[in-house]
Amino acid sequence: MAEKQKAGSQIKKGAFSFLDKPDALQFFNEQPLYEDLCREVEYILRKRLKKDGISIAAIISRAKTYKSVCDKLARPDCQGTPERLRDRAGARLVYLYKSDFPKIEAAITDEFTVVDKKDIAAEQDPGQFGYTDVKFYVKLKKQTGPRYDDLKNLLCEIQVRTVMQDAWGIISRDLVYTKESQIPNEILKDLTSFVGIFRIADSTFNGIRAALDKKRAQIGAKADDDFLSQPINLDTLTAFVQKYLPTTVVIHLDDPATERAQLKESVTILQQLGYENLDSVRLLLKNNSVLIRRMEETHKRGTAHGVLNVILAFADQKFRIVYPRLYALVQRAMNSD
Numbered sequence: 001m002a003e004k005q006k007a008g009s010q011i012k013k014g015a016f017s018f019l020d021k022p023d024a025l026q027f028f029n030e031q032p033l034y035e036d037l038c039r040e041v042e043y044i045l046r047k048r049l050k051k052d053g054i055s056i057a058a059i060i061s062r063a064k065t066y067k068s069v070c071d072k073l074a075r076p077d078c079q080g081t082p083e084r085l086r087d088r089a090g091a092r093l094v095y096l097y098k099s100d101f102p103k104i105e106a107a108i109t110d111e112f113t114v115v116d117k118k119d120i121a122a123e124q125d126p127g128q129f130g131y132t133d134v135k136f137y138v139k140l141k142k143q144t145g146p147r148y149d150d151l152k153n154l155l156c157e158i159q160v161r162t163v164m165q166d167a168w169g170i171i172s173r174d175l176v177y178t179k180e181s182q183i184p185n186e187i188l189k190d191l192t193s194f195v196g197i198f199r200i201a202d203s204t205f206n207g208i209r210a211a212l213d214k215k216r217a218q219i220g221a222k223a224d225d226d227f228l229s230q231p232i233n234l235d236t237l238t239a240f241v242q243k244y245l246p247t248t249v250v251i252h253l254d255d256p257a258t259e260r261a262q263l264k265e266s267v268t269i270l271q272q273l274g275y276e277n278l279d280s281v282r283l284l285l286k287n288n289s290v291l292i293r294r295m296e297e298t299h300k301r302g303t304a305h306g307v308l309n310v311i312l313a314f315a316d317q318k319f320r321i322v323y324p325r326l327y328a329l330v331q332r333a334m335n336s337d
Contacts, residue, residue, distance in 0.1 A: 022073070027066050033150050034063035034089040040140065040148075041091045041112075041156045048107045049093075053256045054100050057163050061091040086116075086137050087157035094166045098206045101134075104160060112138035115155060133161040133169070164202040168195065228279035232271060234264050240278050241304040244285060249295045250304050262305035269309070273318050281308075288315045300334065310334060 038061035045059050064072075064087065072085060095104060108114065116137040136158040140151055161169065172191075212235075219230070220239040227243075230236045238260065241250070253259045275281055285292065288311050295301070295310070302310070312319040313330040320327045 022066075022069060024066065027069065031063060031066075033154060037089045037140075037151050037154050037156055038063050038091060040143070040151065041089070041138070041158065044111050045091060045093060045108075045158070048111050049104070050255055052103060052107055054103055054107070055096040055257070057094040057096055057166070059091065059093050061089075064088045064090070086155055087135075089154060089156040090159065091156060092159045092161065092166075094161050094163055096163055096205070097209050098162055098202055099210070101160070105134075105136075108136050108138065108158060108160075111141060112136070112158075113141045114138050133159050133165055135159050162202050164198045164205075168198045228277065228282055230278050232267055232275060232278060232281065234260065234267055236278055237263055237267050237270075237281075240281060244282060245304055245307060246292065246296070249292060249301050249307055251301050253303060259303065259305075262303055266305045266308050269312070269319075269323065272322060273312070273316060284311060284315060291315070302333075306333075 042059055042061040046056075049056055049059075064085075069085060069088065093104065095101070114136055118135040118137075120132045120134065138156055138158055139153065140148060143152070216235050216239070219227070219235055220242065222230075227239070241263065270281065275284070291311060291314055295307070300310075301307075309319075309326060309330050310333075313327050313334075
């Protein structure tokens with residue numbers, strides 16, 4: 001008799017378990033809106049951070065699945081109430097340097113209406129293991145029109161992490177996707193030390209970036225003779241372009257990473273053609289000032305990489321031999337209307 005009552009209670013409990021889940025029909029009717037919101041938030045973040053020149057490792061977004069929503073609503077902290085589910089739409093922003101966080105936060109605040117902010121690191125006890133990040137809960141702010149009428153009141157979680165925080169998040173989920181209280185003490189000590197390594201790496205990368213920025217500023221500030229005697233590398237050529245290439249023919253891109261990648265290619269070309277220092281590049285420009293004036297008069301403009309290629313194509317026979325395809329492209333571009 002007792003066994004029948006026990007079985008009956010299990011059946012009854014299972015029969016009414018749907019009360020702790022969102023209405024499936026309503027969920028799947030709303031899902032396309034949350035997917036649209038994710039795409040919109042990701043697009044806005046990419047565009048704004050690119051404009052601000054902030055180095056990003058990844059931006060991804062996703063709308064939670066029905067199963068994921070049900071599993072989360074079953075957790076004690078959500079208490080089965082859909083209103084507590086604030087990350088049905090979510091984006092993860094992984095950036096490189098901790099010092100960029102204030103600029104990222106300013107961008108998010110400017111582009112979105114921030115409803116709430118949660119700093120995981122501030123909530124953790126000292127020495128507690130686990131990854132840290134900052135979560136922003138946002139709504140669309142500047143977008144108007146019929147396309148956004150159904151999206152403007154929906155909430156999206158933006159999770160902001162450094163590369164090291166993201167790496168720890170991935171590793172810790174694989175190693176210990178469980179409660180801290182359930183981890184043996186000897187393993188917990190190792191994990192706590194491991195977290196410290198990731199935090200040190202974060203600070204080290206940030207310090208290296210600061211030192212490089214300082215060195216780059218010193219390169220550009222040197223007197224002309226000292227400046228021009230420097231060997232050609234990415235940093236010295238970047239400073240040279242800013243000092244010596246006329247703004248009337250050079251277009252600076254909104255994407256600093258792409259511009260530096262192009263200049264890196266220019267460094268390779270110049271070195272391969274035998275240009276040893278910045279003064280040799282200055283002489284190249286001086287000896288071809290007529291070509292530069294012609295570009296100005298015909299409104300032919302390009303990136304620094306493109307302008308250097310044009311000058312080399314017309315002035316250096318080695319360029320035509322070593323880079324025949326690039327030479328053909330330059331010729332075609334210069335002869336086009």
